[in-house]
Amino acid sequence: MAAEDLEWERSKISNQDLNMMKKLGLMKKEDAIRFPSEESYPNPPMEYRVSFVDHLIRGLSAPIHDFLRGLLFVYGIQLHQLTPNSILHISIFITLCECFLGVPPNWALWKRIFLLRRNASRNATYNIGGVVICVRTDVDYFDVKFPDSVQGWRKKWLYIHEESANSVEHNIIPFDGNAKIQRRRSWDAEASEEEKKATEALMSRIHQLQNTRGKELSGVQITAYFLRIRVQPLQARKNPLWTYAGGNDANRLSSDLSAKDLEKLIRRISRLNKKDPVPSSCRVEPYSSTNPLPENHPTMASLPPLPEDGEVEEQAIVAEDNQGSSLHESEVAGSHKSAASHEKEVESEASESTQSLPPAVSPKNKRKRDDAEASGTSKPEEAVPSRPKAAYDPYLETLISSDDEEVVPNVDVAARTKKLAEANKRADALVQKLEQSEAARKKAELVASEAKAEADEAKAKVASVEELQKRLEDAESALNEHKTAQAAREEGILKRLKSQIRRTETQTNQGFDLENPVNDPLLDTLSYLELHGSEIREGVSNASAGLSTLFPYFFPKKEEPPTFLALAKSFNSSEDLGLKMRQENMKVAVESTVALVADSQQTVDWMKVGDTDQIEQSRWRSLIKAAKPNTKKILAYLGIKPSSTPSSSRPEV
Structure with missing residues (x-):
């Protein structure tokens, strides 16, 4: 083979x-x-x-x-x-x-x-x-x-x-x-x-x-x-x-x-x-x-020479x-x-x-030249007449054989040649088997290396998938915990809002019905609270205006507090502010009456008036009745507009 x-x-x-x-x-x-x-x-x-x-x-x-x-x-x-x-x-x-x-x-x-x-x-x-x-x-x-x-x-x-x-x-x-x-x-x-x-x-x-x-x-x-x-x-x-x-x-x-x-x-x-x-x-x-070629771009066509009409380029074989x-x-x-x-x-x-x-040297001429050099002379051999050319072959004629001509020895070496050929044949077969074994070994090593690389890659992918699954589970657990905490927080907020609504309704004696509920307990409860808050804000505003109006009468010598809370606290004293105000007014009235009597140049023993014991109600009423015809004149003189409120039936000390 x-x-x-x-x-x-x-x-x-x-x-x-x-x-x-x-x-x-x-x-x-x-x-x-x-x-x-x-x-x-x-x-x-x-x-x-x-x-x-x-x-x-x-x-x-x-x-x-x-x-x-x-x-x-x-x-x-x-x-x-x-x-x-x-x-x-x-x-x-x-x-x-x-x-x-x-x-x-x-x-x-x-x-x-x-x-x-x-x-x-x-x-x-x-x-x-x-x-x-x-x-x-x-x-x-x-x-x-x-x-x-x-x-x-x-x-x-x-x-x-x-x-x-x-x-x-x-x-x-x-x-x-x-x-x-x-x-x-x-x-x-x-x-x-x-x-x-x-x-x-x-x-x-x-x-x-x-x-x-x-x-x-x-x-x-x-x-x-x-x-x-x-x-x-x-x-x-x-x-x-x-x-x-x-x-x-x-x-x-x-x-x-x-x-x-x-x-x-x-x-x-x-x-x-x-x-x-x-x-x-x-x-x-x-x-x-x-992206076309530029205009007038040269094509410069040049192909390797192909056989045409029996003429081919010289393709001489070299040794x-x-x-x-x-x-x-x-x-x-x-x-x-x-x-x-x-x-x-x-x-x-x-x-x-x-x-x-360079052109290949003919093996025959080379051998003659070597023989001449071996014989000790450098003289070139005489030119040998050239043989007539054989029929021209357009392809084979250009080839020069690479096989050197062999010199036939004078001794018979056929047996040695046969043994040498057999040895060379066995050696070639062994070399080929060795090359095939080496190639198989390299291929097996490559396949094993690729398999190991694939196994390592598969392990890395499995580990990566496991890590992703663990991270996903942790994320789901954290999300569930967050949802639970959020639900508890909303429940607590809802409870507090309802408590505030009940307290507000109790104190204001006012309840509300939502016109368009959203069916969300938290938002609906917040809407109720907003309605109450609106009512409370309006009441506070009215109360603040009324107390500001009354403050100068009850506290003529004080400055009005800047906040509604402080203003309300000033009216929420342990004293009876109404009694105190009437007493102050009585004092003013007495002082005004004394001043009026003095201005009228009437003689009055004020010591006796001051030492007078408490007058009985019947006596007090008769005196008041006797003084009524002159009351309007006195008040007009003092610059006081009379009030429609009836006078107290008892003196206030």
């Missing part, structure tokens, strides 16, 4: 992956995707190609974009030989060109930024995901933040429907699992001086997008944008993304993802952790129907023994220069020069 065959096994696509593809609209057409049944090695139907779930969620859909077709042809690779993060590199580049540079994906610009490298460990080379797209070491490009590990992506393979193009040469090469990956000169293709001048403005715009303070654009923002607008960048489209028309755009595959699904997907294909925020928008507004031609699995994949990492996919920036490699 070929080494490439060992990489394939039965496809294992989870329900979670199926749900995600449905939400992304990738399964809207019935024939768009087909899933393997029981086969453990791909056998795609006619017009179908092999791809992966992780390719599709990173922007791939069939029929594929012409730019991706060109890359596959120029690099001489198949779709399944690209890693998921290499697919994402292409999606980000196309979105960058169409949405932020306003040009179609530009092949010259691509060559200035990217190159291709083999993805391999020190013990094995890969066919599935065997090549990775890397950023050149001398180029400042977006930090894409690829994940350190894409778990189990090789096990989730499926078939996508690739519609036939007008020209057979433009279709994707049919699946061939036995085709080996051969490194070509095109992997290191660089832009020409003319192409560099033509794309210098685009490179300057990229640097501006990266470094403008407050408006820095990142690879994660670009990724989130094409996932949010629901257009697959690597799908052939009628309209470029700079004409995107929102929810009604013809290129959209589905409705908007929920915020939760979008965040989950972005964290899955990037290296953002739970603490890093997922960008909700780009800091630079992308071109679209609402695999060149140093730095592959990326090892043990290398770190943390920088933005990497295209992905393990599960058999650690891809970091290659250490070799970014310059195009």
Whole structure:
């Protein structure tokens, strides 16, 4: 069995992956995707190609974009030989060109930024995901933040429907699992001086997008944008993304993802952790129907060369023994220069020069040169006449074999070679088993770690729920206590109000009936009290006015108190204020009478009058009767208006 065959096994696509593809609209057409049944090695139907779930969620859909077709042809690779993060590199580049540079994906610009490298460990080379797209070491490009590990992506393979193009040469090469990956000169293709001048403005715009303070654009923002607008960048489209028309755009595959699904997907294909925020928008507004391209904006169309009329660009294969031609699995994949990492996919920036490699040296000429050096002479061999060229093949003629010709030894070493081959085969099998065991161990550790994290999260949620329940119970208990206290307080207030009403009714001898009761004991009782209070206020006001009028007569030498309470207390004396007032009036009357008699020049012995004993009532009445005819005259003389009240029948001493 070929080494490439060992990489394939039965496809294992989870329900979670199926749900995600449905939400992304990738399964809207019935024939768009087909899933393997029981086969453990791909056998795609006619017009179908092999791809992966992780390719599709990173922007791939069939029929594929012409730019991706060109890359596959120029690099001489198949779709399944690209890693998921290499697919994402292409999606980000196309979105960058169409949405932020306003040009179609530009092949010259691509060559200035990217190159291709083999993805391999020190013990094995890969066919599935065997090549990775890397950023050149001398180029400042977006930090894409690829994940350190894409778990189990090789096990989730499926078939996508690739519609036939007008020209057979433009279709994707049919699946061939036995085709080996051969490194070509095109992997290191660089832009020409003319192409560099033509794309210098685009490179300057990229640097501006990266470094403008407050408006820095990142690879994660670009990724989130094409996932949010629901257009697959690597799908052939009628309209470029700079004409995107929102929810009604013809290129959209589905409705908007929920915020939760979008965040989950972005964290899955990037290296953002739970603490890093997922960008909700780009800091630079992308071109679209609402933000159209400026007038006279150059399109600068430039696609990778596709076969046309039998003519192709030179794609010579270079020898695999060149140093730095592959990326090892043990290398770190943390920088933005990497295209992905393990599960058999650690891809970091290659250490070799970014310059195009020189033409490969023919193995035969190399061997002759080595023999000459071993013989101690530096003289070059004579030129050998060139052989006539074979029939021209537009594709294979440009390839240079990477297999050195072997010199047949003079001794028979077949037995040793056979034993060595068997030993190498056993060693390869052991290495593969070791890698599989290591991968299984890592996967088990990851699953255990995830399970532990989920258990801890569940415990934290349970504790949080219990704490919330306890707080709710405490709040309900406090509320009940407050209600009880409030009811007791209202009952006490009602009792006091009723008591005051009864006392008021007793003292005022006045009750009331409410015209419009509200059937609330507390409010109705308060209304009764207000009616009594109104009556009491009116009575107090009248009493205050009457007492103020009487005060000068009863207390002629005192100043009237300022408050009603003090005024009322002055009339509530233990003395008989009426008797006292009559006595005072009698005294005034006597003094006035004495003064009047004196003024009349009548002789009266006042000592005898003062020593007179108490006169009998009959005698007092006869004297009063005799004095009545002159009373009015006397009062008029004294300036006193007579009162209608009859005089007392007894003298008051």
